Amino acid sequence: MMDPTRLVSHGRPWLRLIVVPFVFVVGCKKVEQTAAPAKAPTIVKTKSGIDAVLIPAGSFRMGSQAGQEDERPVHEVRLDAFLMDRTEITQEQYAKYTKPNPAHFKGPNRPVEMTSWADAALFCNKRSRAEGLQPCYDEETTECDFEANGYRLPTEAEWEYACRAGGAGEYHFGSDPGKLQAYAWFADNAGKQTHPVAQKKPNAWGLFDMHGSVAEWCNDVYAKEYYRASPQANPRGPKEGDKYVLRGGAWNSSGKACRSAYRVGEDPGFQDACFARDALGFRCVRKPSR
Ligand SMILES: [Ca+2]
Helix, strand or coil: CCCCCHHHCCCCCCCCCCECCCCCCCCCCCCCCCCCCCCCCCEEECCCCCEEEEECCEEEEECCCCCCHHHCCCEEEEECCEEEECCCCEHHHHHCCCCCCCCCCCCCCCECCCCCHHHHHHHHHHHHHHCCCCCCECCCCCCECCCCCCCECCCHHHHHHHHHCCCCCCECCECCHHHHHHCCECCCCCCCCCCCCCCCCCCCCCCCCCCECCEEEEEEECCCCHHHCCCCECCCCCCCCCCEEEECCCCCCCCHHHCCCCEEEECCCCCCCCCCHHHEECCCEECCCC
């Protein structure tokens, strides 16, 4: 059995979920861009019953000229194929491997929230074992084994690539913030709470709620200047750091904070300005089956 204290006790403040406050410096581009024509997404039913999408290998331009400083330089990234959960992990899915339900906004089909990075990593390992796959996370050191065939959190690059689904705009559907209501629960329409997953339109690859709903933990340590030194192929973030990346914005976020390239680092040294714990969830990825 896994000891849930191990991932939270190894020198890093895993469970202190406080997010860096920041100011949005540059406005969105007004130029409308649309996602590339998409083939029908390949949906895979995983053994735990959770639908995943086969994300094809490929390249994309990561970051945004229109966003914050930490979104630049925009740079080319190449990624291997991976499977990504079609929705955020719901409370019903979470309860299959982890009890009690930590969510503030209760509902079986609502996304689980109040989850730390460590909670998310532990869920990945539990799900891997339940599906007969190799766990990715070392529960002593929190290191992620990218060669294991089990579940892990997406890298920041995988998350943005999957969100964009071939689109180069500020959102996966283009750059018109007026269209965001059709694709996302965010501050303008969420009524200060979460909603069941997959009620809004998906992106071109069939992924739901990549913008808004709950902000999603990525595997990467956050570094503001990481894009200046990021490797081109399968970047996995800095080796050291106390913050972890959250992506996609949440039910309490502005439309700008839901953009595809928008980055947040969780930092235990700051008071929460953008999210609350009940806005933090995740979805899993793994290698495609051979
Ligand atoms: Ca989300």
